[in-house]
Amino acid sequence: MNARLRLEKLRQTVDVRCTGARPGGFRFIDLFAGIGGFRIPFEGIGRQCVFTAERDRFCRETYSANFPEPANSEHIFAEDMRPWADAPEKIPAHEVLLAGFPCQPFSIAGVSKKNALGRPHGFLCDTQGTLFYDLARIIDHHQPPAFLLENVKNLERHDGGKTFATIIHVLENELGYRVFHRVISSTPWVPQKRERIFIVGFRDHGIGFDFDQLAVPEGDGPKLGSILDRKVDPKYTLTENMWTYLQGYREKHRKAGNGFGFALFDPNDVARTLSARYCKDGSEILIAQKGNRPRRLTPRECARLMGFEKPGQTDWKIPVSDTQGYRQFGNAVVVPVVKAIAQLMQPRIIEAMNGREVPQTVQVPLPLPEPGIAAE
Numbered sequence: 001m002n003a004r005l006r007l008e009k010l011r012q013t014v015d016v017r018c019t020g021a022r023p024g025g026f027r028f029i030d031l032f033a034g035i036g037g038f039r040i041p042f043e044g045i046g047r048q049c050v051f052t053a054e055r056d057r058f059c060r061e062t063y064s065a066n067f068p069e070p071a072n073s074e075h076i077f078a079e080d081m082r083p084w085a086d087a088p089e090k091i092p093a094h095e096v097l098l099a100g101f102p103c104q105p106f107s108i109a110g111v112s113k114k115n116a117l118g119r120p121h122g123f124l125c126d127t128q129g130t131l132f133y134d135l136a137r138i139i140d141h142h143q144p145p146a147f148l149l150e151n152v153k154n155l156e157r158h159d160g161g162k163t164f165a166t167i168i169h170v171l172e173n174e175l176g177y178r179v180f181h182r183v184i185s186s187t188p189w190v191p192q193k194r195e196r197i198f199i200v201g202f203r204d205h206g207i208g209f210d211f212d213q214l215a216v217p218e219g220d221g222p223k224l225g226s227i228l229d230r231k232v233d234p235k236y237t238l239t240e241n242m243w244t245y246l247q248g249y250r251e252k253h254r255k256a257g258n259g260f261g262f263a264l265f266d267p268n269d270v271a272r273t274l275s276a277r278y279c280k281d282g283s284e285i286l287i288a289q290k291g292n293r294p295r296r297l298t299p300r301e302c303a304r305l306m307g308f309e310k311p312g313q314t315d316w317k318i319p320v321s322d323t324q325g326y327r328q329f330g331n332a333v334v335v336p337v338v339k340a341i342a343q344l345m346q347p348r349i350i351e352a353m354n355g356r357e358v359p360q361t362v363q364v365p366l367p368l369p370e371p372g373i374a375a376e
């Protein structure tokens with residue numbers, strides 16, 4: 001290695017040690033971040049997360065425990081993202097925007113009225129008051145070369161398809177992006193049926209992104225046995241009362257001719273979707289136990305069910321109560337699904353960044369202190 005290369009390597013090492021920044025690659029922001037399901041895979045392929053927004057304090061606790069920032073980090077950890085959408089110039093420059101945004105209805109009636117009045121309508125009118133509107137304002141200001149958004153599968157059918165049509169219209173026609181979307185089931189990666197819609201956008205319309213090229217593992221996919229612990233604290237076994245109640249509830253609905261009620265699984269099965277309400281009674285995914293009442297999954301098993309850690313490992317930090325832990329995993333993305341999308345996006349992101357200068361040392365403007373904005 002010659003002296004210049006050695007010096008460059010040393011500079012890069014210092015960069016990573018001091019600021020958490022990886023040399024080359026892209027900077028990204030993590031909106032509606034939850035516990036960071038997007039950040040894990042994008043940290044693997046990008047350079048640095050420069051901005052995170054998450055309102056829930058328990059999610060923030062888990063996120064900070066798993067993504068500690070060095071003392072001199074330029075990363076900003078915001079709470080409510082809405083004040084930042086009012087002043088998007090305070091969000092650091094970035095090449096990729098990530099967001100699993102909450103779904104809210106848009107006032108289409110308002111749009112028709114504005115049309116009738118002959119007034120121009122755009123996302124400023126159509127989506128005002130929604131979190132998508134705030135997201136759109138940030139994209140509009142920063143024009144990142146690429147973004148990845150995620151939502152529930154039902155987004156496509158929400159309000160008779162109008163919500164989705166508005167979102168795509170805004171991204172394509174008003175923000176000027178080329179947009180691709182695909183509903184992806186997590187079953188090839190984890191033993192859980194969880195279908196989510198992913199929306200990818202590139203500012204450069206020449207980018208040849210193709211969701212059909214996604215590297216989906218072949219075969220039947222893993223079964224629950226691969227994520228279950230052998231020895232589990234008896235506190236996760238349903239109480240006599242709860243088990244009696246759940247059986248009665250299911251019987252009542254069976255007689256009424258519908259299939260509501262608990263679902264029992266064994267190690268050879270694939271679980272239903274883990275929901276944020278799992279903490280209530282765990283009835284959507286109960287694990288059968290020989291000679292005993294069924295049990296819930298532990299939060300650690302949920303971490304594996306969502307792909308936050310591999311079977312047999314316990315490296316994901318869960319600093320919160322079981323109730324909060326279940327809520328956080330039930331709201332999260334399946335990490336290996338996002339990893340596959342990130343890997344498909346990576347060369348296209350680099351292509352899309354061509355022509356855009358990306359400084360080696362990230363200069364992040366410090367935001368002015370404002371009520372409602374917490375910066376690290």
Ligand SMILES: C[S@@+](CC[C@H](N)C(=O)[O-])C[C@H]1O[C@@H](n2cnc3c(N)ncnc32)[C@H](O)[C@@H]1O
Pocket residue numbers: 031032033034035036037038053054055056059079080081082100101102131328331332333
């Ligand atoms: C569907 S979850 C995202 C989960 C995330 N993708 C993950 O893997 O953990 C949506 C998140 O948006 C957060 N949120 C909702 N409104 C917000 C706002 N105005 N500002 C910041 N975060 C918000 C919620 O607290 C929730 O954690």
